[in-house]
Amino acid sequence: MAGLLNGKQYLCRVALRPLVVTFLAFFCFGPSTTTAADPKADAVKNFPKYSVFSKGVEKYFGRKRGFRDGDIIxxxxxxxxFRKLKSMGWVVTDQKEILAQVLPDNDYMVRQLRTKKGRVFMADLSKTPAAYDRLERFLRLPLSKREFRGLLNGPDGYKMFSYMVTSRGGKALGQQLSNIKQGRNFNKPTGHIYTVDQLVKRLSESHANYVAGLKTAAAKK
Structure with a gap:
């Protein structure tokens, strides 16, 4: 009889042991707070800061043979x-809009500035970034291309466009040119992206919008 009781007591202890362990765990550590992973929240948290991507852009152009700060792109x-940024984990969603702001490779202004004489001209012109806007607008004027070739051959041709940007007289000249059909809004920015610095600034806006979109998606449960 005593052996039978001891056997029952043993079975009771075996059965109660998991309950005791569970109770002690709850008492010592409290209820479990583990939650399922949230992929959308993780996407926001883990997405790189813009400085990571901007360095990648600058590194790309820095490795291009003969490329200088301020050169036209x-x-x-x-x-x-865009391909570089994709390899770094960011697919730029407004690529078409950005490309529309950049001059094509076969644009007259791009081709001329990439000639031997054009590169000398551009090195000085780029010291006044807004001068690119004036040059592009100038090249829309009648007979301007012939005049531009003469400026490329001269030692200080770039000064004409710097003058248009920085001086009162130059702005007055631009206002007069605005009266010509092809010179409309001569003193206003074209909205085009000419340099790496301008591209980096534009991409920062895209990055901010992209991150905002990730946060909005994460907030929708």
Whole structure:
């Protein structure tokens, strides 16, 4: 009889042991707070800061042979930038809009500035970034291309466009040119992206919008 009781007591202890362990765990550590992973929240948290991507853009152009800060950029280069950013984890969603702001490789202004004489001209012109806007608008004027070739051959041809940007007289000249049909809004920015710095700034806006979209998606449960 005693052996039978001891057997029952043993079975009771075996059966109660998991309950005791569970009770002690609850008492010591409290209820479990583990929650399922949220992929959308993780996407926001883990998406790289813009500085990571901007360094990638600058590194791409820095490795281009003969490229200098302030040099004009073109669409084929920006397409390469998009591929670079994709490899870094960011697919730029407004690529078409950005490309529309960049001059194509076969644009007259791009081709001329990439000639031997054009590169000398551009090195000085780029010291006044807004001068690119004036040059592009100038090249829309009648007979302007012939005049531009003469400026390329001269030692200080770039000064004409710097003058248009920085001086009161130059702005007055631009206002007069605005009266010509092809010169409309001569003193206003074209909205085009000419340099790496301008591209980096434009991409920062795209990055901010992309991150905002991730946060909006994460907020929708």
């Amino acid at each position: 073109s669409q084929s280069e920006v397409r390469e930038v």
